[in-house]
Amino acid sequence: MKVAVLGIGITKFGEQWESSFSNIFVEAGSKAIQDANIDGKDIEAIYVGTMSAGRFIDQEHINALIADQAGLNSIPSTRVEAACASGGLALRQSIMAIESGMHDVVVTGGVEKMTDTTMSKTTRTLVTAADQEWEAFLGMTFPGLYAMIARRHMHEFGTTREQLAMVSVKNHRNAKNNPFAQFNMEITVDDVLNSPKVADPLTLLDCSPITDGSACIVLASEEKAKEFTDSPIYVTGSGQASSTLSLHDREQITVIDSTCNASKEAYRRANITASDVQIADVHDAFTIGEILAIEGLGFVKKGEGGKATEDGVTDKGGRIPVNTSGGLKAKGHPVGATGIAQAVEIVSQLRGDAGKRQVNADIGLTHNVGGSGGTSIVHIFEK
Numbered sequence: 001m002k003v004a005v006l007g008i009g010i011t012k013f014g015e016q017w018e019s020s021f022s023n024i025f026v027e028a029g030s031k032a033i034q035d036a037n038i039d040g041k042d043i044e045a046i047y048v049g050t051m052s053a054g055r056f057i058d059q060e061h062i063n064a065l066i067a068d069q070a071g072l073n074s075i076p077s078t079r080v081e082a083a084c085a086s087g088g089l090a091l092r093q094s095i096m097a098i099e100s101g102m103h104d105v106v107v108t109g110g111v112e113k114m115t116d117t118t119m120s121k122t123t124r125t126l127v128t129a130a131d132q133e134w135e136a137f138l139g140m141t142f143p144g145l146y147a148m149i150a151r152r153h154m155h156e157f158g159t160t161r162e163q164l165a166m167v168s169v170k171n172h173r174n175a176k177n178n179p180f181a182q183f184n185m186e187i188t189v190d191d192v193l194n195s196p197k198v199a200d201p202l203t204l205l206d207c208s209p210i211t212d213g214s215a216c217i218v219l220a221s222e223e224k225a226k227e228f229t230d231s232p233i234y235v236t237g238s239g240q241a242s243s244t245l246s247l248h249d250r251e252q253i254t255v256i257d258s259t260c261n262a263s264k265e266a267y268r269r270a271n272i273t274a275s276d277v278q279i280a281d282v283h284d285a286f287t288i289g290e291i292l293a294i295e296g297l298g299f300v301k302k303g304e305g306g307k308a309t310e311d312g313v314t315d316k317g318g319r320i321p322v323n324t325s326g327g328l329k330a331k332g333h334p335v336g337a338t339g340i341a342q343a344v345e346i347v348s349q350l351r352g353d354a355g356k357r358q359v360n361a362d363i364g365l366t367h368n369v370g371g372s373g374g375t376s377i378v379h380i381f382e383k
């Protein structure tokens with residue numbers, strides 16, 4: 001498979017008090033369209049990933065709202081939802097629309113406005129992505145679910161508390177060079193260990209924050225792309241898989257099997273293996289999430305994610321740089337936008353446009369997870 005990326009756009013992540021939900025989508029979309037050097041009339045369809053605009057800002061019918069505010073209200077517009085993987089799923093749906101021959105040029109975006117409501121409502125909204133009967137009803141939250149996974153990983157594999165913290169330290173270091181990131185400060189392992197406890201063993205600095213933001217990408221068929229550019233970045237592999245919604249139904253909670261299965265499909269379609277990937281932006285909603293990701297994607301052996309992080313394998317100068325953008329932890333996690341923001345980082349890197357974050361890579365990967373792993377989406381990008 002080969003679908004071309006013509007343009008990318010992203011807003012500043014963080015609290016966007018002055019801008020509305022649709023304003024931030026249109027800002028990211030306009031940047032992507034400008035970057036693609038296309039005209040509004042070239043766009044045949046819109047896909048938008050958003051997790052819960054209904055609860056965060058009391059607005060549904062997002063597909064029509066976005067098309068209207070973008071001034072593109074005669075073309076098909078589709079809203080896609082898979083919790084924190086809504087952006088990744090929107091990307092996959094638009095790739096399928098192009099591959100099927102249905103459309104030649106598509107704008108795909110993700111957007112979330114999470115800070116306009118109270119923290120308790122935000123937490124309750126996020127936990128709608130967990131099993132209501134077995135988890136949320138009993139008071140479980142996402143930090144709580146990932147804390148249980150972290151404890152089990154520490155117990156089974158000897159992963160240390162410090163190794164979890166090192167994920168956050170690395171991602172904050174990377175975010176310092178990302179002008180769109182929510183946090184630009186460097187932190188130390190001690191800062192992570194001494195920050196307020198959220199759900200033992202996870203502290204504030206092990207968690208992704210609450211974020212407003214949007215990211216967009218313009219995709220085209222390989223043939224159509226030739227009208228606009230000689231050297232697009234291509235999406236060469238896409239994989240999606242599901243797993244149980246609740247943790248207690250899994251054989252092991254230290255493996256996100258949807259990640260393993262989605263990556264297998266993406267590698268097969270791209271005709272590569274895990275060892276060919278040279279850079280990845282993965283779903284570190286909590287520090288343990290990045291350790292599970294690098295194991296599930298096959299970058300390191302199962303149980304060795306903590307040690308690999310400590311050894312610098314995933315550092316910017318390491319064997320496989322992970323989350324050069326700052327990841328969800330430090331760049332921010334506007335849930336529906338995250339999957340597209342990851343693609344924006346990988347495309348910038350492959351184009352050589354990543355400034356001080358730049359690494360040398362021809363093949364990159366994005367990994368987007370819904371909830372505690374009920375959905376995983378993996379995409380492969382190549383020069």
Ligand code: COA
Pocket residue numbers: 084119123126142143183198204205207208209210285329333335371372
């Ligand atoms: N990392 C770093 N700093 C953070 C932060 C984070 N994740 N979250 C908040 N802060 C900072 C704030 O900027 C603020 O700093 P200031 O006092 O200098 O202004 C301070 O910490 C307190 O912020 P506040 O908004 O009061 O934090 P909170 O206690 O209400 O929320 C969490 C913190 C970690 C509970 C919240 O961010 C959270 O729930 N994160 C997880 C989100 C999630 O589950 N996403 C879905 C994943 S599947």
